[in-house]
Amino acid sequence: MADTSFDVIVVGSGPGGYVAAIRAAQLGLKTAVIEREHLGGICLNWGCIPTKALLRSAEVYHLMHRAKDFGLSVEKADYDLAAVVARSRGVAKQLSGGVAHLLKKNKVTVVMGAGKLAGKGKVEVKTDKGTETLSAKNIIIATGARARELPGLEADGDLVWTYKHALNPPRMPKKLLVIGSGAIGIEFASFFNTLGSDTTSRNWTAPRARLPRTSRRGARPRPRSSTR
Ligand SMILES: Cc1cc2nc3c(=O)[nH]c(=O)nc-3n(C[C@H](O)[C@H](O)[C@H](O)COP(=O)(O)OP(=O)(O)OC[C@H]3O[C@@H](n4cnc5c(N)ncnc54)[C@H](O)[C@@H]3O)c2cc1C
Numbered sequence: 295m296a297d298t299s300f301d302v303i304v305v306g307s308g309p310g311g312y313v314a315a316i317r318a319a320q321l322g323l324k325t326a327v328i329e330r331e332h333l334g335g336i337c338l339n340w341g342c343i344p345t346k347a348l349l350r351s352a353e354v355y356h357l358m359h360r361a362k363d364f365g366l367s368v369e370k371a372d373y374d375l376a377a378v379v380a381r382s383r384g385v386a387k388q389l390s391g392g393v394a395h396l397l398k399k400n401k402v403t404v405v406m407g408a409g410k411l412a413g414k415g416k417v418e419v420k421t422d423k424g425t426e427t428l429s430a431k432n433i434i435i436a437t438g439a440r441a442r443e444l445p446g447l448e449a450d451g452d453l454v455w456t457y458k459h460a461l462n463p464p465r466m467p468k469k470l471l472v473i474g475s476g477a478i479g480i481e482f483a484s485f486f487n488t489l490g491s492d493t494t495s496r497n498w499t500a501p502r503a504r505l506p507r508t509s510r511r512g513a514r515p516r517p518r519s520s521t522r
Pocket residue numbers: 305306307308309310311328329330331332333334335336337338340341342343345407408409410436437438439457478
């Protein structure tokens with residue numbers, strides 16, 4: 295890479311990172327963003343956007359079953375899971391491309407690779423061409439969050455899924471337990487339930503040893519709601 299010295303380096307290109315990078319560049323700072331996976335981060339690629347695309351398919355499927363109510367007729371409402379997922383992945387890809395365009399338009403240098411702090415003002419980036427060291431007066435860490443693994447229920451992509459597996463499911467599960475009944479859990483429960491999985495949603499409270507302020511009584515998974 296020609297330029298290795300910047301005013302600002304942002305590690306991570308999710309909504310936190312790419313917006314900060316664009317603003318820094320607009321303020322006249324020489325800016326680079328480092329991303330190890332997809333521009334746009336989890337939100338655009340594996341979160342907010344692809345889940346909404348899946349939910350839209352589920353909503354249309356649901357409406358197809360109620361066609362009569364609207365004075366319409368549908369001979370046989372059915373779905374093709376691979377096509378539903380492909381549409382969702384396509385929408386995510388399109389928006390990730392939009393972020394690439396915005397970064398370029400604002401003259402932000404994009405370095406695809408895994409960044410690691412390597413001393414004051416230095417970031418080491420492992421790219422597919424090797425490792426290089428960049429320097430900056432300011433470094434913004436916007437590396438987001440990871441899916442939490444539950445002890446004894448580690449994700450294997452087969453029986454136990456993370457949100458990434460759920461966004462790209464190999465098959466429609468006959469029965470599904472969604473652990474976590476916040477907005478994200480309920481969205482997944484709603485999608486799979488609408489397409490015919492026998493879905494149960496449970497909240498999870500971590501054991502006391504892991505989160506010191508929770509009470510012992512709250513240490514077991516507690517049923518909150520069932521979506522079916
Ligand atoms: C299934 C799901 C649905 C969601 N739905 C919504 C929603 O509807 N509305 C909403 O507001 N929020 C939603 N969220 C939450 C939203 O995705 C996050 O709040 C948001 O993505 C956080 O943005 P961020 O920039 O902090 O991090 P992220 O989007 O996680 O981006 C961090 C980026 O940093 C990169 N990175 C990490 N480490 C390194 C490294 N060492 N070097 C280089 N790059 C690195 C990652 O690859 C990633 O691209 C959802 C999340 C999930 C999982």
